[in-house]
Amino acid sequence: MRSRADADPATPRVALVACGALAQPAASVVARRGWPVDVHPLPPLLHNQPHLIAGEVRRLATELAASYDVVAVGYADCGTYGALDVVCDELGLRRLPGLHCYDLFEGEDAIATRLDEEPGTYLLTDFLVRSFERTVxxxxxxxxxxxxxxxxxxxxxxxxxxxxxxxxxxxxxAQRAADRIGLPLTVVPTGTGRLEQALADLVPI
Known part of the structure; x- marks a missing residue:
């Protein structure tokens, strides 16, 4: 998913190693803002095996470091329980904030409050809504x-x-997904403003 805009040769070349579930909205933000960033997604199904995420980020980030001035990590912790932070520390990389990608849409405090109020909450993003039949x-x-x-x-x-x-x-x-697992649906519009700000804080632009 190449999203790099035409840029001054002196501008750092930035690669974003992105969670497959965040890659499309991240690429849309990059394109809209005209940032000199290429988005390189990893498979979204890694979220079903989060113990593999850190190793895959290490592999792709190491590969991209030969071609880019800066490599950034477009993941929250995403169930790695700190393993992704270990990789980032070892390679000198920065990642997106938060425990999960949900935090990047509604905010960490809002998600924590929502789950505290009703622990039995199953969260969907636009990506999960579109891919529910396949990924779930x-x-x-x-x-x-x-x-x-x-x-x-x-x-x-x-x-x-x-x-x-x-x-x-x-x-x-979304309604079909909720019906598939027999649960009521609540819709919370979030936009992508928080993700956009997190990306702006992450990448040198």
Whole structure:
């Protein structure tokens, strides 16, 4: 996902190693702002195996360092329990703030409060809404074994869609996802302002 704008040769060349679930909104921000940044996504399904994220970031960041002046990490911690920070420290990289990508849309304090108030909250982003059948239903085997729904989701009480760019199509898909796992849907418009500010703080522009 190449998003680098035409830039002065003296401008640092920046590579953003991005979470696959954040890559598209990050690339949209980069393109709109005209930043000299190339977005290099890793597979979004790494979120189903977060123990692999740090190693994949290390691999891609090391590869990109040969071609770029700056490499930045477009991930929150994302379930690595500090392993990603270890990689960033070793390689001298900076990453996006937060425990999860959800923090980059609604804010860390708001997400923490939401989960404290109702721990059984299942969060969706626009990416997850679009890819729910692939990244959740098929990956968890619910298309083949629908009875597993109760094993996976019996402790959840609601679905909250953090809607960056809500439209009628996404609203339909979000409702379909909530219905698929038998939970009520709440829509919280967030936009991408927090992500944009976090990216502006992260990359040298």
């Amino acid at each position: 239903v098929r990956e968890l085997g619910l298309d083949r074994y629908p009875e597993l729904r109760d094993d996976y989701f019996k402790h959840y009480t609601r679905v909250v869609w953090l809607a960056q760019e809500p439209d009628a199509e996404l609203r339909t898909l």
